[in-house]
Amino acid sequence: MKKLSSIFFTCLAIAATISGAHAQMRVEISGVGSNQIPVAVAGFVNEGVSPQKISEIIKADLERSGAFKIIDAGVVSDLNNIDYSGWKAKGADALVVGTVDVFADGHYDVRYKLLDTVKQEKISDLGKAVTAKFARQTAHLIADDVYFKLTGIRGVFSTRISYVKEEGSNYHLMVADADGENEQVALRSKEPIMSPSWSPDGTKLAYVSFELNKPVVYVQNLVTGARTLVANEKGNNSGPSWAPRGNKMAVVLSKDEHTQIYTVNVDGSGLRRVSNSTDIDTEPQWSADGESIYFTSNRSSKGQIYRMSSDGGEAQRLTFNSGENTSPRISADGKTLAYISRRDGNYQLFALDLASGQEQRLSDATDDESPSFAPNGKYVIYATRSGNRKSLVVVSVDGRVKQRLTTKAGNIIEPAWGPFMQ
CATH class of the missing domain: 3.40.50.10070 (TolB, N-terminal domain)
Incomplete structure (x- = not known):
């Protein structure tokens, strides 16, 4: 009889550190x-x-x-x-x-x-x-x-998701099973929390906190509870994205007047600028092979999505429709780009097959944000508004299957799908 994965030992250590939460999310499937x-x-x-x-x-x-x-x-x-x-x-x-x-x-x-x-x-x-x-x-x-x-495709049911829950003036950085159950609080704050990003081994979360009265990037160790300040430069510090090896991340800094993309070691050392424009370069996302960084830039007047080497250099534009395209997320196999596109005043989730150039709209809503791929590349989780509430939706990359995850109180925003646990 085969033994189940050592994920149990990692999850045991994480669960012993972060706080439990009683409220669970409701799942609606269509x-x-x-x-x-x-x-x-x-x-x-x-x-x-x-x-x-x-x-x-x-x-x-x-x-x-x-x-x-x-x-x-x-x-x-x-x-x-x-x-x-x-x-x-x-x-x-x-x-x-x-x-x-x-x-x-x-x-x-x-x-x-x-x-x-x-x-x-x-x-x-x-x-x-x-x-x-x-x-x-x-x-x-x-x-x-x-x-x-x-x-023949690896399942993602045992993976975890992170998101931010807004309840009144309180912000909670949450971790839950992929089905929204087993909610746990990783961080409580009176100030906004944004852009959670999982480390490749699933034991840490990078995020942006406003507790110092400006955006600053931290890393929270979910096993030990220790927290590391990664980027607190002059101006804004935002957009953390982990390199596949887990040794460094890409961040967005405005310390030199222009908002640009930098790489930095996880301990905050080794800061290096990798994008080079006089416009706004933001929302970096590392490719799974570590060779490229996808990002949003307004160097074409409207926000569009580009790709450059993770070492910097010339950037290649990837989106060309007449709308504004932001929040790039690349699938693990590098074949599909998910992003939010603004068209006719609506913000909707799209997926682009990079080989064929074929684009598909995955959402029927009008106010989507913050997409994140499942580690097997078959599903995307994102936040959307329905009425006066924000909730999470998981959609298959072919657009056929949708799951809405809602909570009884507050808004759920900024989702991030965690990696496979080894």
Whole structure:
């Protein structure tokens, strides 16, 4: 039986440091993906002993992805004698089954199998002894395994998201599971918090705080709780983006009168200017290979998106429509650029295939901001306004599936999707 990832140990350290939050987000799903895979998910034997129903979380994860048609399977108690033909007749190409047991020390032994009803064989199995705190994370990891084994694409259910929650005059930097559950507070402030950005290993968040009466860039260690001041130069300090190796980041500074892009070591040393214009260069985003930085500039009169070497040099313009294009985010494979485009007075999320130049609008709203790719490149999370409230939306890159994440009170803004945990 394979063991689940060491993500548990990292998550345990993070959860022990940041504060819990009682309010959770509500998820509303609309649309379905094309070519859905029919999967039966059975209730796990004895899962009532667990604080979380493992099978229900798995079903919810797979359903939210839009990639699967979920077939309710009741409880399959005899895992050694599976009626493959019977499940195939019910329309299931795959079957998820499992068990939950309790050890004397209070740990839960969670085991699962993914079965192919066509070939009548096991596709995968996983098992892990976990504490009650990580029952939900176990379910997400199982859903990730199902997603990967059936699509060939790595799942993102066990990843985490960060965002800023505005409640009156209070600002909270939040961390949650990708489904909006398990909300935790990383930082509380009376001053605005902006632009959270995950470190490549998922243990730190860079962000902009106004607590010194101007924008300043900090890094918060989610494991130890330690905080490092990275950029507090004259003028504004903003737009942190981590380099893929995690040793430095790109930031936006106005210390030399012009707003330009710099790179800096995570400890605040080694400041170096990499963009060179007399206009405003802002919103840097590092490519996954570390070779390029994507950014917004008004050097073409209106804000447009450019790409330059991470060492600086000549910039290549990437967006050419008549609108204003900002907030560039590049997928991990470097093929798709997501951004916010202003057209006819509306701010909407678009995606651009860089090879073909084909552009697709992913939002029907009119006030979108702050896109962020899932680490597998298949989904984008962004903030949008509906009525007088701001909430988060996750949309598939083909635009077919949308999930809206809302909270009972306050606005949710500035989302950032965390990396795969190793």
